[in-house]
Amino acid sequence: MNSWVKVLMNRLGEVRIGTDAVADESVLVGYPSPRCRPTLLAIGPDARLRSGTVVYAGSTLGRRLETGHNVIIREETRVGNDVSIWSNSVIDYGCVIGDRVKIHANCYVSQYTELEDDVFLAPPCRTYSSKNLSILLNASTQLRFFVKKWSSPG
Numbered sequence: 001m002n003s004w005v006k007v008l009m010n011r012l013g014e015v016r017i018g019t020d021a022v023a024d025e026s027v028l029v030g031y032p033s034p035r036c037r038p039t040l041l042a043i044g045p046d047a048r049l050r051s052g053t054v055v056y057a058g059s060t061l062g063r064r065l066e067t068g069h070n071v072i073i074r075e076e077t078r079v080g081n082d083v084s085i086w087s088n089s090v091i092d093y094g095c096v097i098g099d100r101v102k103i104h105a106n107c108y109v110s111q112y113t114e115l116e117d118d119v120f121l122a123p124p125c126r127t128y129s130s131k132n133l134s135i136l137l138n139a140s141t142q143l144r145f146f147v148k149k150w151s152s153p154g
Contacts, residue, residue: 014039014041015029015030015040015043016040016041016043017043018045018047018063019045020045021044021045021046021047021048021049022048022049023047023049023053024053026051026052027049027052027053027054027055028053028054029041029053030055030056030057031057032056033056033058033074033075033093035075036058036075039057039058040057040058040060041055041056041057041060041061042060043055044061044062044064044065045063045064046064047066048064048065048066049067050067050069050071052071053067053069053070053071053072054071054072055073056073056074056077056093057075058075058076059076059077059078059079060077060079061073061079062079062082062083064082065083065084065085066083066084066085067084067085067086068086068087068105069087069088070087070088071086071087071088071089071090071091072089072091073085074090074091074093074095074111075093075094076093076094077094077096077097078095078097079091079097080099080100080101080117081099081100083097083101083102083103084101084102084103085103086102086103087105089103089104089105089108090108090109091103092109092113093111094111095111095112095113095114095115096113096114097109098114098116098118098119099118101115101118101119103125104120104121104122104123104125105123105124106123106124107123107126108124109121110126110127110128113127
């Protein structure tokens, strides 16, 4: 990662960065959360964080994570290996993202959601959960919505 990013991160809390991780200049990592005091932020090797990405303190990001532009990953989130989070997507706090997960552009993963290995979220997907009701999605989960002709959903 760029040396200026390391200096910024060291002021905001402890950060461990894997080898060959790359971040564009406007990436902000180790962002403090008002919800909890700063804790370790671990970024795995070969990560690729594109411009506008914000990663909060207190998360663990696996090997070969790749973000699109303007991605937000909130605190207390665990992201597995070989994960892609595409542009303008938000992973809220307390989530668990499995290995080889693909989160397409413009998706919102709400707090305390768990995505198992090999899940693909198509745009503009939204998950809804709370601390008392978590959502678990796995590769075999199929969510289907049917809208009748001439209806006006929402």
